Amino acid sequence: MAKTLRKKSVPATLPEPMPRRVDPCVATLVDKPPKGSEWAFEVKWDGYRLAVHVEPGEVKAITRSGYDWTKKFGLIAAEARELGHASMILDGEAVVLDDQGRSDFGLLQRAVGKKPSLHEPSEIIFYAFDLLYLDGQDLRMHPLSERRRLLEPIVAGRTGAIRFSEEVHAEGAEFFQIACEMGLEGIIAKRRDRPYHSGRRPEWLKIKCVRRDTFAIVGYEPSTVPGAIGRLLLGANKGGDLVYVGGCGTGWSNQESVALRELLNAIPADKPAVALKRKGAFFARPLLVADVEYRAWTQDGKLRHPSFKGVREMAGPSEVYEIKRDA
Structure with missing residues (x-):
């Protein structure tokens, strides 16, 4: 007598609880883009x-x-x-774009700040680049390629406050060169085959564009360390005059800082070479120039993330960075 086969019931997948908060995955800073088809940019x-x-x-x-x-x-x-899903977690970046379509942190700060600004909160755009949870499913252990496959139909093609951060299909070195030529801050590289882990991770890399120029040293602010410098005060040429472009407070050893202060103390100025009032500052004649690395210019004409790389005597005014009149 044949036995009657009974079908085993397949249990329904239970929804996974939505995390109240996810510490973000943070990219590791490296000098150059990685190679290989496993990387997305x-x-x-x-x-x-x-x-x-x-x-x-x-x-x-x-x-x-x-x-x-x-x-x-x-x-x-x-x-x-309005994205059509009951529950989800989008990971991304809120930005304000300048008139050339580049994200500008200074513009964003003003748009969300309390002070009057030419940029309104309505100009803030959220570029979504990852999907961590969707309709009862925690996606963090899925590879990036799968998370992006699910994210794309939700946000791609939108032109409002939420947009899709597109993958750039190019070799990393080529994309990086173009990004720097366009004045972007840099690029991000991510392993397509890896899950999402919180904290600073090697499967997400950031490669930043760095600029390096020469600026006149117009003075300094003292350090809390006796005999040292807290910040160098820097100037650039604009229309035949020196204009203040901000201060630089990193890049030297304590010994170099003390030596710099002695050099500047030996060439005091009767009045500042730039239009600047700064309590406690020491102003020097602009006879020395500093080699400075920096990321970009702020909206109000200051250096962003400057780092001191060296000092020398000024051979002539043409050595100092020239700001175009319409900048």
Whole structure:
């Protein structure tokens, strides 16, 4: 007598709880882009890292440090409600673009700040580049390629407050060169085959564009360390005059700092060579120039993330960086 085979019931997949907060995966800084088809490349956005949490009846915008900034990014939160899913976590960057389409951190700070600004909160764009949770499924252990496959139809093609951070299909070195020529901050490289892990990780890399120019030293601010310099005060040429372009406070040893202060103390100025009032500052005649590495220019004409690389006597005014009149 034949036995009757009974079908085994397949248990339904239970929904996984949505994390209240996910510490972001942070890229490791390297000098040059990696090689290999396992790497995907994106623009490095210069803004605030956000995780956008969507749940029934609630949307939150959580910063990298865990602060709830939903009110600051109200339009992003409102648009996240319209993406067609009951629950999800988007990982991305909130930015404001300049008139050449480049993200500018200074513009973003003013747009979310309390002071009057030419840039409104409505100009803030959230570029989504990862999907960590979707409709009851925690995606963090899935490879990046799968997470991006699920993310793309949700946000790709949108032109509002939420947009898709596109992968750039090019060799890393070629893309990096083009990004720097365009004045971008840099690029990001990510392993397509790796899961999402919080913290600084080797499977996400950042390669930054660095500029290096020469600026007149117009003075310094003293350090709290006796005899040393806290910040060098720097100037650039503009229309035949020196203009202040900010201070540089890194890049030297304590011994170099003391030596720099002695050099500048020997060439005091009767009045500042630039239009600048700074309590406690020492102003020197602009006879020395500093080689400075920096990332970019801020909207108000200051060096961003400058680092001192060397000093020498000025051979002539043409040695000093020239700011174009329309800059």
